[in-house]
Amino acid sequence: MAENRWDVIVIGAGAVGENIADRAVQGGLSVVLVESELVGGECSYWACMPSKALIRSGLALRAAQRVDGTAQAVTGDIDVAALLARRDSFTSNWDDAGQVRWVEKAGIDLRRGHARLDGAKRVIVTDDNGDVTTLNANHAVVVATGSDPKLPDISGLVDAQPWTPREATSVKEVPESFAIIGGGVVGVEMATAYLDLGSKVTLFARSGLLNGQEDFAGDLVAKALRARGATIVTASPTRVKRTAHGVEIETETESFTASEILIATGRTARTSDIGLDTVGLPVGDWLSVDDTMLVHDTDWLYAVGDVNHRALLTHQGKYQARAAGDVIVARAKGEPVDDAPWGSHVATADHGAVPQVTFTDPEVASVGIMSADAQKQGIDVQIVDYNIGWVAGASLQADNYEGQARLVIDRELQVIVGATFVGQDVAELLHSATIAIVGEVPIARLWHAVPSYPTISEVWLRLLEAVGRP
Ligand SMILES: Cc1cc2nc3c(=O)[nH]c(=O)nc-3n(C[C@H](O)[C@H](O)[C@H](O)COP(=O)(O)OP(=O)(O)OC[C@H]3O[C@@H](n4cnc5c(N)ncnc54)[C@H](O)[C@@H]3O)c2cc1C
């Protein structure tokens, strides 16, 4: 059995599992990483990378069309075949050989197969041939198994064989018409992409778009999607039926048809078949963890990334992975653990400083606490808005630039707790706000952070002017 013992076993080789394994190896521990599908996980093959590749061509085209001079030069439509080929290159044609090479080079052992816990610090792996191997961990087992799409309870939906984000991001034959259930991040990003691919898009968003963001974000994205021809229905389907021609979709008051239908109604924990019952934990739930990613009431089981439901984003999962990988090393070696807020072994930013870019047109870039949530949390906030279109740099970036920015400021502490930018090319602006929030930079000091002229970043100066100089 000696060869089946490692210091750490990581279940799931998505972006998160890969990063934990890497940190633990760099800290001098032996690590085995177990993967049942493709090394690289959802983000590489069916989520972030292919979805952003599907969206990028349209953003670039419209950016050119919004500048007099290039608008006259760029007169053709998107080349869908070339766009899909570019998307394929980002997924390496769904081949993980490159990522496997990285894992090997990083000194991580890799096992293919489906892993299940089998009591404390033990994991059994069943490979595609049905062969079973037992793995033992000296110090820790990490669950980094991610999440699955959540199917809403709609009559006929399962039988109608809806697409999940996997089919939508790996599309080869573009449907003539495309219905999407869910007005969250996946829904609006896929609506943006499928309009570019040439589909007629109908989006079912029962409570508007991008709930949880500032209201103006969903409003501006809805306005842009409608202007490009999308139909947005503020109701949920009550019945879906597959027919010879596609799908029929009914709400309480209307009927629609589409060639295909996508479910984009959130995620569920991928924990229903990983042996949680063998360690006394409920099956199928998100795994609840402390700030070092240790599962409550255990001293050896960690849960990192989507599966702990702290922030379902690749960058935030990788941030958790850096903290968890390092704390596993520290605990294994009996070294001090730095688990005070903002210490190197905790993911403090998960609580109030999570950045997210929604890659629509306009982009939505937000970080921290939104104004409605701040008020619910009892923080006395000042809310400051500015029209990004009035910034010189923005008007140079695109003719008739439309966009909006908001800062949420803690009046008592005089620091920013939330920021949202909506508009073309605002994604790269977001990190400035993340730094201001994480660094708790006082408003008075921010006046000394001078944005270059003429850039969109000058919106910072305009927002500070609206706050007033202390
Ligand atoms: C359409 C879409 C677009 C997205 N775009 C973005 C984006 O632009 N930016 C962003 O930050 N986030 C984005 N996300 C979210 C992002 O994809 C996830 O947050 C991220 O993939 C989570 O990483 P993870 O490693 O926790 O899980 P995963 O990437 O799901 O990896 C888990 C891995 O574990 C494996 N596994 C599961 N169970 C077992 C088992 N029992 N045994 C062995 N292996 C197992 C799986 O096969 C998988 O490879 C998007 C999500 C979707 C659906």
Ligand SMILES: NC(=O)c1ccc[n+]([C@@H]2O[C@H](COP(=O)([O-])OP(=O)(O)OC[C@H]3O[C@@H](n4cnc5c(N)ncnc54)[C@H](O)[C@@H]3O)[C@@H](O)[C@H]2O)c1
């Ligand atoms: N750019 C990015 O960072 C990015 C892109 C895509 C996905 N993601 C992540 O992936 C996760 C999943 O995204 P998602 O869009 O599936 O989930 P989500 O939680 O963002 O949105 C789901 C939406 O579906 C709606 N909904 C639920 N049931 C419904 C029903 N029966 N009828 C109509 N609407 C219904 C909800 O009200 C909600 O608005 C998110 O947490 C997101 O952070 C991130």
